[in-house]
Amino acid sequence: MIAIEHLTKRIGETTLVDDVSMVVDTGTITVVVGTSGAGKSTLLRMINRLITPTSGRVLIDGQDTMDIPEDRLRHRIGYVIQGNGLFPHRTVAGNIATVPRLLGWDQKRIRRRVEELLDLFQLDPAEFANKFPRHLSGGQQQRVGVARALAAEPRLLLMDEPFGALDPIIRGKAQADLIAIQRRFGTTIVLVTHDMEEAFHLGDRIAVMNDAQLLQYDTPAQLLTRPAAGFVERLVGSSDRPFRLLSLAKVRDAMEPGDAPGEPIDPDVNLRDALSRLIWAGADRLPVAHGNDTATAHISVSGILSHGRPPQ
Amino acid sequence: MKYVGAIGRGLILVLLLIFILTPDSFAPLFRPLTENNAPPIYNQGSLLSLTLSHLAIVVSATAASAILAVGLGILVTRRSGLEFLPLSRSLVNIGQTFPPVAVLAIAVPLVGFGEKPTFIALFLYGLLPIFENTLSGLTQVPRVTLEAARGMGMSPGRRLCLVELPLALPVILAGIRISTIINLGTATIGSTVAAKGLGEVIIAGLQSNNLAFLLQGGLVVAMLAVLVDGALSAVERLAASRLGGDDTPKAS
Ligand SMILES: Nc1ncnc2c1ncn2[C@@H]1O[C@H](COP(=O)(O)OP(=O)(O)OP(=O)(O)O)[C@@H](O)[C@H]1O
Ligand SMILES: [Mg+2]
Numbered sequence: 001m002i003a004i005e006h007l008t009k010r011i012g013e014t015t016l017v018d019d020v021s022m023v024v025d026t027g028t029i030t031v032v033v034g035t036s037g038a039g040k041s042t043l044l045r046m047i048n049r050l051i052t053p054t055s056g057r058v059l060i061d062g063q064d065t066m067d068i069p070e071d072r073l074r075h076r077i078g079y080v081i082q083g084n085g086l087f088p089h090r091t092v093a094g095n096i097a098t099v100p101r102l103l104g105w106d107q108k109r110i111r112r113r114v115e116e117l118l119d120l121f122q123l124d125p126a127e128f129a130n131k132f133p134r135h136l137s138g139g140q141q142q143r144v145g146v147a148r149a150l151a152a153e154p155r156l157l158l159m160d161e162p163f164g165a166l167d168p169i170i171r172g173k174a175q176a177d178l179i180a181i182q183r184r185f186g187t188t189i190v191l192v193t194h195d196m197e198e199a200f201h202l203g204d205r206i207a208v209m210n211d212a213q214l215l216q217y218d219t220p221a222q223l224l225t226r227p228a229a230g231f232v233e234r235l236v237g238s239s240d241r242p243f244r245l246l247s248l249a250k251v252r253d254a255m256e257p258g259d260a261p262g263e264p265i266d267p268d269v270n271l272r273d274a275l276s277r278l279i280w281a282g283a284d285r286l287p288v289a290h291g292n293d294t295a296t297a298h299i300s301v302s303g304i305l306s307h308g309r310p311p312q
Numbered sequence: 313m314k315y316v317g318a319i320g321r322g323l324i325l326v327l328l329l330i331f332i333l334t335p336d337s338f339a340p341l342f343r344p345l346t347e348n349n350a351p352p353i354y355n356q357g358s359l360l361s362l363t364l365s366h367l368a369i370v371v372s373a374t375a376a377s378a379i380l381a382v383g384l385g386i387l388v389t390r391r392s393g394l395e396f397l398p399l400s401r402s403l404v405n406i407g408q409t410f411p412p413v414a415v416l417a418i419a420v421p422l423v424g425f426g427e428k429p430t431f432i433a434l435f436l437y438g439l440l441p442i443f444e445n446t447l448s449g450l451t452q453v454p455r456v457t458l459e460a461a462r463g464m465g466m467s468p469g470r471r472l473c474l475v476e477l478p479l480a481l482p483v484i485l486a487g488i489r490i491s492t493i494i495n496l497g498t499a500t501i502g503s504t505v506a507a508k509g510l511g512e513v514i515i516a517g518l519q520s521n522n523l524a525f526l527l528q529g530g531l532v533v534a535m536l537a538v539l540v541d542g543a544l545s546a547v548e549r550l551a552a553s554r555l556g557g558d559d560t561p562k563a564s
Contacts, residue, residue, distance in 0.1 A: 132555075
């Protein structure tokens, strides 16, 4: 658990982060969103002490980060920098091995870990281990950046716009990979982005920042249905808000008893995709079932639509 | 093109070795340049030992410049050493604005004749290119790379040795190469204050109006410069290719 308490950063007259407090639960993804210059990176970089707070403190599992020597603290916290920051003079393997080497792991263990991570990110070790970063595509560089941050098995991962430079398809893939890795290792992740779509897709909780202040820190559904007046409301209140809400809920949340004719839908599909299927099939209702099981429930257009607005 | 250069340098090396080891075999070639039966080949000392002394003083002076200039470059690019930048710049610039001849003239009364004043002149003259290149090499390391190094828990010393210096190395080496080449030529004036070196051959030629001597001294210095330049450029390319450059090292 990370507890951020009254964190403030001032440089001269300007306040970059203004009295931010929030708690990030272990094993969750927290996304920090906000416009450019809102103070997101500054907040993130105060967690691993790349920036020293003017006041306030950060506790990791109850321990004040100021009590941990800064290099040791950073060895424990994975950091994916805005713009990837791979070392141009080191191979992919050398980049990934950075923190394990600093920690003095033996060669064999480092080599095993590097191969494991390359496999995890679907980069063939034989092909990629000895390449230099400039010979990789943007998507590959980004994956190596995340692999490098994960190398020493950190429990906490800080990511500053990790997918910013990727095209939509690669980006979707990278997000899916991240979720898979997070589920598998239970890593606590704090991720900064200015893309609302990404925030809703990845975040267990979303922190909205503007002008150095934390305006709202809530679950995606709460953010959509009960946005704080002003900036947050404008931010989430775009015309596709109902669709965002639908993509947060699953078919199993909206299904009703009784069979229906047609191709069955899996209960783990989100409601937005389910609605697409209904529209495309020209049906008012479709059966819900796992694979080839017989359906005992169905989903209907009206049932879905009721999830696209705040509960009464 | 690359191979032409390599072959050319190979030929020059062979020619140079033959010449300084057995200069007399070239006597027929230089005889037309002499008058009144003057000796066609430098005969007041061994060319080999003059060449070695010449190289020794250039290498030692440039090495000393490199140590100081790279050290200063590192110092003034640290946050704590930033205030020394103007001072270091002027120091290094003085070394370059004072012509080496003037440095010799000032140094001789202080340290006497011989190698010492020459060493001082070359040392001062070689500082600027190395210092400026160290500075630009270190400052052009991308900010995000440094930030990443810090974010992964590298101490300042490790950042310098593992990230900054390796990335700046090709540029620093270029500075060292430039200083070495300049000093190879400049070292000839050392002979005016009795330092052993190839300048002796040239001066002997001037004094006795012997065109052959003049040419021999000049040619040996020029060939050394071409060879050293080629060798140091190859080292630079090797260092650059370590940075993941596209020009992978080929036998050149
Ligand atoms: N060292 C500094 N001195 C003064 N102002 C700074 C400094 N570093 C950042 N700022 C300013 O602080 C504000 C917040 O910066 P920060 O990098 O945290 O924003 P951000 O939310 O990450 O923006 P982006 O989405 O563009 O990355 C910006 O207006 C920036 O210009
Ligand atoms: Mg930022």
